[in-house]
Amino acid sequence: MDKRPTINDVARLAGVSKRTVSRVINGATNVGAATQEKIQKIIDELGFSPDKQARGLAASRSFLLGLIYDNPDALFIDQVQRGVLSVCSEQGYELVVHPCHYTAPDFVENCVKFVKRSNIDGVAILPPVSESKELAQALRDNKINYVRMASVDLDDHTNIVVSDDRAALSDLARYLVSLGHRDIAVISGPQKYYSSIERLEGFRDTLKELGITLPENRIIEGKNSYESGISCARQLLIQNNRPGVIFANNDEMAAGVLKVAHEMGINVPQELSVAGFDDNLLAARVIPSLTTVQRPVTAMASLAAKKIIAMIENRPNDETEDYLVKPHLIIRDSTRKAEK
Numbered sequence: 001m002d003k004r005p006t007i008n009d010v011a012r013l014a015g016v017s018k019r020t021v022s023r024v025i026n027g028a029t030n031v032g033a034a035t036q037e038k039i040q041k042i043i044d045e046l047g048f049s050p051d052k053q054a055r056g057l058a059a060s061r062s063f064l065l066g067l068i069y070d071n072p073d074a075l076f077i078d079q080v081q082r083g084v085l086s087v088c089s090e091q092g093y094e095l096v097v098h099p100c101h102y103t104a105p106d107f108v109e110n111c112v113k114f115v116k117r118s119n120i121d122g123v124a125i126l127p128p129v130s131e132s133k134e135l136a137q138a139l140r141d142n143k144i145n146y147v148r149m150a151s152v153d154l155d156d157h158t159n160i161v162v163s164d165d166r167a168a169l170s171d172l173a174r175y176l177v178s179l180g181h182r183d184i185a186v187i188s189g190p191q192k193y194y195s196s197i198e199r200l201e202g203f204r205d206t207l208k209e210l211g212i213t214l215p216e217n218r219i220i221e222g223k224n225s226y227e228s229g230i231s232c233a234r235q236l237l238i239q240n241n242r243p244g245v246i247f248a249n250n251d252e253m254a255a256g257v258l259k260v261a262h263e264m265g266i267n268v269p270q271e272l273s274v275a276g277f278d279d280n281l282l283a284a285r286v287i288p289s290l291t292t293v294q295r296p297v298t299a300m301a302s303l304a305a306k307k308i309i310a311m312i313e314n315r316p317n318d319e320t321e322d323y324l325v326k327p328h329l330i331i332r333d334s335t336r337k338a339e340k
Helices: 007-014 018-025 033-046 052-059 074-091 107-117 133-141 165-178 194-209 226-237 251-263 281-285 297-312
Strands: 064-069 094-099 122-125 145-150 160-163 184-188 219-221 245-248 273-278 291-294 328-330
Touching: 007 018, 007 033, 018 033, 064 074, 064 107, 064 297, 074 094, 074 297, 107 133, 122 133, 122 297, 133 145, 145 297, 160 297, 165 194, 165 245, 165 273, 165 291, 165 328, 184 194, 184 226, 219 226, 226 245, 226 251, 245 251, 251 273, 251 281
Parallel strands: 064 094, 064 122, 122 145, 145 160, 184 219, 184 245, 245 273, 273 291
Antiparallel strands: 291 328
């Protein structure tokens, strides 16, 4: 046979319908053993490889997962895609990505239309989009399988994977205080996001527990971008009594702090300790390498994909009730003991 064999060829040679072939491809149990054996033999002889359309005939699904996001951090998106794709490749699914504008008035409608238009079986939703109660409700109303990745427990545990940012920032605060630091500043993320609030509160509350006050003039709200890190760092480092430590809400902004310190002739870490959050590729490559909190993004995304597929296939999965992961502290060269 010169052309690539199709499901029609298999059905014709086996003397059965195309739907019966699809049932065998999908491992259905409602096909007789003899028929299954006959069809499988023909598939092997032809070297037939089923496409998604053939698989979907019997399964009533597309074998497509969607990824909805509005996040400017390309490194974060890359980590998420790696995690989801590792599961997709094992279980025969493909990934379709859908950037959206979280602040647009029609963004919920836009996301639902994407899922229906693309015939998506289920979606993973990234922060900050995952924080939208309206989107989650719309997906439930339209009977769309979904899992949200977030920093707060916002949903049923089958529908969410949570990064315990608050606990991780408590660990970072305790570490910095153990180095002898008392004058500490924060470049927070946008306070309209749960993740930014969780990190700031986890950090500030632990400092308070340890007897250290975080003054308001030591907290500046950034935009989670490298440029805003630069702007906020300048505001902090031109203060008469500059802080001994700056914690930035993510590694992008922490890198901006390192740049400003270099331009102002402030030695990191001898004169200023700097810490970030995420542990993206940038963190280990800047000079000095960045002390940060490693959020296991790839593992979170893998867990989200497994939970979605378990929903799609309506089968129990030991991991569907798993939902909480804790980031952990990575100590590198940008922090050191406070000067006495």
